[in-house]
Amino acid sequence: MRKFTENNASFDSTGNTVQAALADLVGTYDLLGKQLLNEEGKLRSFLKVYVGDEDIKALDGVDTALKEDTVLSIIPAIAGG
Amino acid sequence: MSAFSKEEYKRYSRHLIIPEFGLEGQRRLKESRVLVVGAGGLGSPLLQYLAAAGVGTIGIVDFDVVEDSNLQRQVLFGVNDVGKPKADAARERLLQLNPYIEIKTYRERISSENALEIIRDYDLVADGTDNFPTRYLINDACVLLDKPNVYASIFRFEGQLSVFNHVDEQGVRGPNYRDLFPEPPPPGLVPSCAEGGVIGVLPGILGSLQANEVIKILSGVGEPLSGRLFLFDAATFQTRTLKVRRDPDNPLNGENPTQTALIDYQQFCGIGNAEVEERAVKEIDVEGLKDLQTRGEGYQLIDVREPYEYEIAHLDGELIPLGAVTEAVAKIARDKQVIIHCRSGKRSAKAIRQLEDLYGFDNLYNLKGGILAYAEQINPALPVY
Numbered sequence: 001m002r003k004f005t006e007n008n009a010s011f012d013s014t015g016n017t018v019q020a021a022l023a024d025l026v027g028t029y030d031l032l033g034k035q036l037l038n039e040e041g042k043l044r045s046f047l048k049v050y051v052g053d054e055d056i057k058a059l060d061g062v063d064t065a066l067k068e069d070t071v072l073s074i075i076p077a078i079a080g081g
Numbered sequence: 082m083s084a085f086s087k088e089e090y091k092r093y094s095r096h097l098i099i100p101e102f103g104l105e106g107q108r109r110l111k112e113s114r115v116l117v118v119g120a121g122g123l124g125s126p127l128l129q130y131l132a133a134a135g136v137g138t139i140g141i142v143d144f145d146v147v148e149d150s151n152l153q154r155q156v157l158f159g160v161n162d163v164g165k166p167k168a169d170a171a172r173e174r175l176l177q178l179n180p181y182i183e184i185k186t187y188r189e190r191i192s193s194e195n196a197l198e199i200i201r202d203y204d205l206v207a208d209g210t211d212n213f214p215t216r217y218l219i220n221d222a223c224v225l226l227d228k229p230n231v232y233a234s235i236f237r238f239e240g241q242l243s244v245f246n247h248v249d250e251q252g253v254r255g256p257n258y259r260d261l262f263p264e265p266p267p268p269g270l271v272p273s274c275a276e277g278g279v280i281g282v283l284p285g286i287l288g289s290l291q292a293n294e295v296i297k298i299l300s301g302v303g304e305p306l307s308g309r310l311f312l313f314d315a316a317t318f319q320t321r322t323l324k325v326r327r328d329p330d331n332p333l334n335g336e337n338p339t340q341t342a343l344i345d346y347q348q349f350c351g352i353g354n355a356e357v358e359e360r361a362v363k364e365i366d367v368e369g370l371k372d373l374q375t376r377g378e379g380y381q382l383i384d385v386r387e388p389y390e391y392e393i394a395h396l397d398g399e400l401i402p403l404g405a406v407t408e409a410v411a412k413i414a415r416d417k418q419v420i421i422h423c424r425s426g427k428r429s430a431k432a433i434r435q436l437e438d439l440y441g442f443d444n445l446y447n448l449k450g451g452i453l454a455y456a457e458q459i460n461p462a463l464p465v466y
Contacts, residue, residue, distance in 0.1 A: 046265055076271060077271065080274035
């Protein structure tokens with residue numbers, strides 16, 4: 001995934017919801033957009049988005065509110081062994 | 082009830098003197114049957130620790146043979162094992178480590194046809210495989226047969242670990258792989274270790290953690306990593322433990338289960354379809370390139386690998402990495418045959434499709450099998466990687 005973010009592993013956003021932060025991220029690295037979102041603009045299901053240690057699915061999904069110091073993580077499935 | 086010999090008491094003494102583990106924990110290990118799928122990077126430490134710890138019966142599923150490129154991380158094997166089936170080489174080594182256990186080997190690829198049959202005989206499965214179809218297959222088989230699945234996966238510097246389908250003391254069942262990742266990534270998006278590489282110590286770390294979870298579940302000591310996903314980044318030493326919850330939409334055991342048998346996992350992961358979707362490109366084989374080289378006829382050879390790969394071995398092609406190919410379009414000839422190559426032929430085919438689609442080239446040929454085929458058939462002195 002980092003090949004689409006100029007190898008950056010983290011990104012600071014002022015977005016106050018998961019949706020806004022992701023839009024901010026994709027706006028900065030436009031090639032990343034296709035990897036994260038499907039044709040309908042929804043998050044692809046091999047990716048997990050966490051706010052702190054909680055899956056956004058157990059919170060308010062992409063509408064989950066973020067504070068200034070919240071850490072949002074995008075976790076892709078990997079399969080190597 | 083299993084009795085221990087005098088030698089076994091001595092061997093397991095460091096377990097026996099841990100108060101919460103003790104003779105009962107050791108007895109449970111001895112009576113347990115664990116299936117390890119994949120005797121590779123993760124399987125190496127996993128198998129060694131399970132054997133050393135005294136798990137009574139260990140099954141090993143692996144269809145592959147030991148290769149030189151395995152030895153950077155698969156510390157179960159030595160130079161003398163190269164060319165031998167992994168399952169056999171592993172068994173030999175593990176019985177040297179602990180002759181008081183049973184090792185069963187399955188020198189075959191686990192599939193929808195044999196998975197239930199093989200897994201049925203075991204108490205627990207440890208998944209150390211290296212691809213998405215097999216990950217989903219093992220998950221589904223474990224849910225259908227009601228077996229816990231201790232899962233780890235690795236890529237480059239990153240590792241993931243969890244315990245799936247575990248039923249706790251209160252009888253509450255934990256999530257499984259489909260609760261975490263309902264669908265696999267589209268083929269080609271997430272590279273395998275063979276394509277993207279892996280730091281050699283990483284499977285040592287994750288495989289050891291996996292062994293620890295197996296031993297905890299079998300002995301009943303500690304709290305298994307069920308309902309949690311552990312992430313480890315070896316490059317930054319960041320570790321995180323995230324929550325995993327059951328998904329009501331899980332097709333195996335959600336609110337409305339729709340899947341009651343194993344499926345075609347290649348198809349589920351989009352493999353097979355992908356090749357049909359990708360348009361074929363014109364090809365030249367390594368003999369053909371050799372002819373051109375001998376005749377010295379006007380042609381251009383372009384290498385779309387990365388500079389660090391070029392440094393290992395090259396064919397004197399012009400180096401234009403795949404990511405830069407469309408920007409370097411002015412460097413690509415239109416008036417003669419252009420041969421494009423990479424390591425095995427995948428990236429060069431992608432480069433050709435991009436150049437044809439975006440810039441209308443019609444003189445591009447993919448070197449079939451890439452530099453690997455050239456090394457095998459034309460110049461065996463070239464290092465392969």
